Amino acid sequence: MLKFTPILAALLYGLAMYRFSAWRTARALDAKSTELVDPALKTLTDKMAQALDLPRVRVHIYEIDPINGLAAPDGRIFITRGFYNKFRASDISAEELASVIAHELGHVALGHSRRRMIDFSGQNALRTALGMVLGRFIPGLGMWLASMVTSLLAARLSRKDEYEADAYAAALLTKAGIGIAPQISMFEKLDKLSAGAHAPAWLLSHPKTQDRINALRQLDGKWNP
Numbered sequence: 001m002l003k004f005t006p007i008l009a010a011l012l013y014g015l016a017m018y019r020f021s022a023w024r025t026a027r028a029l030d031a032k033s034t035e036l037v038d039p040a041l042k043t044l045t046d047k048m049a050q051a052l053d054l055p056r057v058r059v060h061i062y063e064i065d066p067i068n069g070l071a072a073p074d075g076r077i078f079i080t081r082g083f084y085n086k087f088r089a090s091d092i093s094a095e096e097l098a099s100v101i102a103h104e105l106g107h108v109a110l111g112h113s114r115r116r117m118i119d120f121s122g123q124n125a126l127r128t129a130l131g132m133v134l135g136r137f138i139p140g141l142g143m144w145l146a147s148m149v150t151s152l153l154a155a156r157l158s159r160k161d162e163y164e165a166d167a168y169a170a171a172l173l174t175k176a177g178i179g180i181a182p183q184i185s186m187f188e189k190l191d192k193l194s195a196g197a198h199a200p201a202w203l204l205s206h207p208k209t210q211d212r213i214n215a216l217r218q219l220d221g222k223w224n225p
Helices: 002-031 039-052 081-088 094-109 112-137 142-175 181-193 209-223
Strands: 033-035 059-062 069-071 077-080
Touching: 002 033, 039 094, 039 142, 059 081, 069 094, 077 081, 077 094, 081 094, 094 112, 094 142, 094 181, 112 142, 142 181, 142 209, 181 209
Parallel strands: 059 077
Antiparallel strands: 033 059, 069 077
16 A cells, blocks of 8 residues: 555645636636737627527736746636737638637536646656656666656647547537638647747647648538538
8 A cells, every 4th residue: 555655645746736727827827818809809709609509708917028828726727818919900800710719618618627637636746756766777867767758648649639629610610600721720820920949849738730730620521512
C-alpha cells in the first residue's frame, strides 16, 4: 500500500492544482472582461443559438492583446480584445470570428474543460509513477523522461480535443446557414495573425493549421458531395 502513496498523493495534488488554476482563471476573467455587444456578430450568434435551440449565445471580451478564443471551465465563451480588434480593422470577417465562437462552444458542449481536470490529475499521477519506475533504471534522468512522456501525452490529448471542437463548429456553422468556408478561411489567416508556431508539430497543443483545414474539407466533402 505504501508504494502507491506517492501516486495517490500526485493524483490529489494534480486535482487540487487544477481546481486552483480554474479558480484563478475565473477571477482573472471576471476582472478583465465584459459582455460583447456587436450587432454584426449578434446576427450570427443568434443563428447559432437558433440552431442549438438556445435563447442566445453569450460571448465576452477578455481585455488582453494576444489573439485567442477561450472556453472557460465554467462554460463561458471569451474572445480576446486583440482578436476583436482584428475584426474591427476588417482583417477578419464577422463570419470568421463567429467560427471561432462556434469552436469554443464545441469545447463546452463536448465537456473538454471538465475532462481536462481528470486528464491533468491522471497525467500528474502517471508522471510520478513513471518517474519512480524509470528512476530505478536511469537514476537522475527518470523523472525528466517521465515528464517528457506525459507532456507528449498531454499534447496529443489536446490536439484530439481541437479536432473534435473543429468538427462540432463545422456542424453548427452548417446548420446555422453560415457554412464551413469562414472556418477554413479563418484557419488560413491564423498563422499570420498569431505569427506562427515554431515548436515541433508533435509537441504542439494544437494541430498543424493545414491538417485542421484538410479535416474540415473532408467533412465538407461528406456533407456536400
